[in-house]
Structure formats: C-alpha cells, structure tokens
Amino acid sequence: MTRLTHREAGNAINYTAKPFKWSFSGAVAELLLIAAFVLVNIFVYESYWTNIASGKEQNVKEEQVETLFSGYKNPRGAHIPALGEAFAKIYIPSFGTDFSFAIVEGTSDEDLLAGPGHYDNTQMPGESGNFAVARHRVGKGSPFNDLGKLNTCDSIVIETQTNWYTYKILPMAGDASSRQQAASQCLTPAVSSRVSNGDYSDVEGRHITTPDHYEVVNPHPSLDAPLSPDMLPVLTLTTCHPQFSNAERMVIHAVLTESLDKSSGQIPKSLQS
Numbered sequence: 001m002t003r004l005t006h007r008e009a010g011n012a013i014n015y016t017a018k019p020f021k022w023s024f025s026g027a028v029a030e031l032l033l034i035a036a037f038v039l040v041n042i043f044v045y046e047s048y049w050t051n052i053a054s055g056k057e058q059n060v061k062e063e064q065v066e067t068l069f070s071g072y073k074n075p076r077g078a079h080i081p082a083l084g085e086a087f088a089k090i091y092i093p094s095f096g097t098d099f100s101f102a103i104v105e106g107t108s109d110e111d112l113l114a115g116p117g118h119y120d121n122t123q124m125p126g127e128s129g130n131f132a133v134a135r136h137r138v139g140k141g142s143p144f145n146d147l148g149k150l151n152t153c154d155s156i157v158i159e160t161q162t163n164w165y166t167y168k169i170l171p172m173a174g175d176a177s178s179r180q181q182a183a184s185q186c187l188t189p190a191v192s193s194r195v196s197n198g199d200y201s202d203v204e205g206r207h208i209t210t211p212d213h214y215e216v217v218n219p220h221p222s223l224d225a226p227l228s229p230d231m232l233p234v235l236t237l238t239t240c241h242p243q244f245s246n247a248e249r250m251v252i253h254a255v256l257t258e259s260l261d262k263s264s265g266q267i268p269k270s271l272q273s
Contacts, residue, residue, distance in 0.1 A: 057114035061086035061102035069161050078124060079161050081105040088125060090116055090133065091157040093270045094150060101143050103158075107134045116143060119217050122236075125158040126165045126259055129219035129227045132236040144239035147252050152205050153186035155270035156235060156254050163261060166268045167235040167254035170195055170205035191232065191255060200232060203253050208241055216251045232256070 065086040068079065081087035086102040093099075107117040116135040123129035135144040150169050158165040171182040180196035187195065194200045202222040209216060217236055219227040233256035241250040260266045 058102060061104055061115050065089060065102045069159075071161075073162055081118075083108075083120065084111055084114075086115065087160070088118075089159040091159070091271060092150075092155075093157070094154045095146060097273060099143075101135075103133060112136060116237075122217050123219065123227070123233075125160050125235075126163060126233060126256060128229055128231045128233050130217060130221060130234045130236055131158070132217035132238065134238045136240065144237060144250075145243070147237060147239055147250055148206070150206060150252060152182045155268070156237070156252075157268050157271060158235070159262075162263075163259055164266075164268050164271075165256060166258040166260075166270060168257045169252065169254045170200075170203055172205045173207070176201065186257065187255065188257075191257075194232065195255070200255075203234070205254070206250065206252050208248050208250055211246070211249055213249070216249075216253075221253055 065088065068087060079087060081104075083106040084104060086104050088103040089100055090103055091100045102115045103118055104111050104115050105118050106120050111117040112135060116133045119132040119134065122132040125131050152169050152171045154169045156167045156169070158167070168186045171179040174182070176197040179201065180192055183192035183195050195203065199220075200222075203220075215222065215224060216238065218224060220231055221234060221236060235252075235254040235256070237252040237254075239250050240246045241248040258268060260268060
C-alpha cells in the first residue's frame with residue numbers, strides 16, 4: 001500500500017465535515033433573497049406577459065369596434081352594447097397621436113384585460129350624467145399609466161358609431177377664483193360658473209380616493225342623487241394608485257364641450273394633426 005509522504009499528507013485536503021451552525025442573520029438574508037425573486041417575477045409577469053395578453057385581446061376588440069362603426073346604424077337610437085362587447089374608442093391627444101383604445105362594456109377582470117371598461121351602470125357617451133370608464137395602470141396594456149400627467153382643459157375624445165365627443169379635464173383643487181380662471185380657458189361661462197362656485201365645485205379634475213368611494217361614478221360624481229336631465233355630461237376615468245398597488249384610486253373628471261355627428265365628415269380639432 002502506497003503511503004503519503006509527510007509533505008503530501010500536509011497538502012492533502014481535509015474533508016472532515018464541520019458542524020452546522022444556524023445563523024439568524026443568514027436565515028433572514030435567504031428569506032429576503034427569496035422575497036426579491038418572487039417580487040421580480042411578479043413584476044415581470046405584470047409588466048410584460050400581461051401586456052402581451054392584453055395586446056392580443058385589444059386587437060380583437062379594435063376589429064370588433066371598427067366592424068361596428070362601419071356597419072348598419074340604427075336611426076331609432078344608439079347601439080346598446082352587450083357585456084364584453086367593444087362599442088367605442090378613447091383618444092387622449094396629450095399622450096400622442098397613437099393613443100387610442102377600444103372601450104368594452106363591463107369592468108370584470110376579463111373585460112379589463114381586453115381594454116378600458118365602461119361601468120355598465122353609468123351613462124353612455126354624450127349623455128347627461130356620468131360616462132365612467134376603468135382601466136389598469138400598470139400591466140395589461142397600461143393605458144391609464146400616465147393619467148397623473150393630465151392637466152386642466154386637456155382633451156379626452158370618445159368615438160362612438162355615430163358621434164365624436166370631446167371632454168375637457170375639469171379644474172384641479174383650488175378656491176372658487178382659481179377654478180373659475182382655469183375653467184374659463186376651455187369651458188363656457190355657464191359651465192365655468194357651475195364648476196367653480198356652483199353644484200360641481202366639489203368635482204376636481206384629478207384626485208386620489210379609496211376604492212370604497214363609489215360616488216365618483218354616480219350620475220353626479222360628488223352627490224348621492226338620481227340621474228337628472230340638468231346634470232352636466234361628465235366623463236370619469238378611474239385607475240389604480242399608486243403604481244403596482246390597488247390601495248387607492250386615481251380619478252379623472254372631465255366635462256363634455258363638443259359633440260360632432262360623424263356623418264358630417266368632421267373630426268375633433270384635438271385629433272387634427
């Protein structure tokens with residue numbers, strides 16, 4: 001049997017196992033690494049994979065709404081969409097000429113994956129009351145990610161089978177004088193008066209609230225009152241706030257300033273390049 005020399009024996013590796021020592025700090029570090037790995041995967045899923053799925057669904061809805069727009073128009077009344085059906089399009093010129101999404105009827109998870117969803121218990125575009133629309137802020141296409149960048153008097157355009165409707169963002173928080181000054185830049189004197197010191201003075205162009213404040217989609221966004229023909233035709237957009245959280249809601253309110261019959265061949269000025 002070959003024997004190791006003293007030098008070889010000294011250089012030999014000692015494979016004797018050391019006793020395991022539990023370390024609290026080490027355990028915490030491992031848990032933090034696991035948590036970070038999970039969060040990164042959630043982020044990738046929400047920001048990337050759901051965008052792909054949503055894009056495919058939105059393409060289907062875009063085709064559906066274009067088919068509706070080019071089809072038969074009932075002279076006796078507006079088209080009444082079924083749940084999940086695309087029936088209108090939304091444009092926000094401030095976000096670029098390519099910002100347009102088909103709006104679907106309903107706000108279920110399936111509806112919101114396909115596009116902005118109309119709260120089906122609220123009014124339709126152009127009507128007195130509140131045409132309210134919800135959409136995700138991050139992931140699933142992220143169409144409402146930049147709502148916080150909108151300013152007073154920015155345009156939001158809704159296209160239906162028969163009409164173009166242009167809404168202008170209401171003044172932000174402020175006293176009656178500042179709201180009046182801001183509103184006068186894009187609203188008529190009568191509407192400016194109502195949103196500065198009248199029955200709509202509590203309706204802000206953008207504000208943050210909690211999900212249980214359902215009044216933001218009421219016919220009058222700051223009142224618990226039934227629909228009335230003297231109510232302003234308002235558009236409301238809701239989305240999650242802050243990003244990557246649904247703890248709160250960002251809410252945008254705008255008021256109708258122009259309605260164009262598509263048969264006239266005209267399009268809103270804000271969409272003209």
